[in-house]
Amino acid sequence: MSERTFRRYIRRLKEEGSKGILDKRLTQPSSRRAPVDEALGLVEKDRSRHEGWNVKHFHGWYRKEGGTRSYTWVKKTLQENGAVKKAPGKGKPSEEPGWNALGRDDDPSGCQPSSLGSRADLGSGGDHG
Numbered sequence: 001m002s003e004r005t006f007r008r009y010i011r012r013l014k015e016e017g018s019k020g021i022l023d024k025r026l027t028q029p030s031s032r033r034a035p036v037d038e039a040l041g042l043v044e045k046d047r048s049r050h051e052g053w054n055v056k057h058f059h060g061w062y063r064k065e066g067g068t069r070s071y072t073w074v075k076k077t078l079q080e081n082g083a084v085k086k087a088p089g090k091g092k093p094s095e096e097p098g099w100n101a102l103g104r105d106d107d108p109s110g111c112q113p114s115s116l117g118s119r120a121d122l123g124s125g126g127d128h129g
Contacts, residue, residue, distance in 0.1 A: 034069065034077075042067075042074065043081040055084055 012020030042062070050058050055075045059067075062074060069077075078084040 034073070038069075039077050039081070042069075042077055043083050046078055046083045 009021050014020075045062075046053070046058055050061065053061075055071070055078060058078070059071045059074045062069075067074075075084070079086050
């Protein structure tokens with residue numbers, strides 16, 4: 001935080017109290033936010049005419065009918081209103097015992113970092129004769 005910003009906070013704190021230091025941007029709705037009736041209309045269309053469609057097909061129809069919102073917005077709106085189920089997550093990387101960064105610990109090839117030896121085992125590298 002710059003010194004100038006800090007001084008502004010101090011001045012607003014003295015003039016307006018604790019309300020003066022709140023970020024006023026957070027209290028105003030976004031000008032790009034979709035109207036509630038648009039979101040509800042979208043959900044109603046999905047439930048009445050397009051039951052069982054996946055989001056990809058529904059979004060294609062929505063755009064052909066003159067819809068302007070993005071695929072992500074349509075998907076999120078349908079999921080939030082229970083019209084479409086959210087897909088299960090893919091989960092975390094395997095933490096299963098017996099796995100390491102290079103593969104299985106019990107790899108039958110025996111090609112594991114511990115079986116490769118150290119750099120000292122490879123020789124000096126200078127004289128090949």
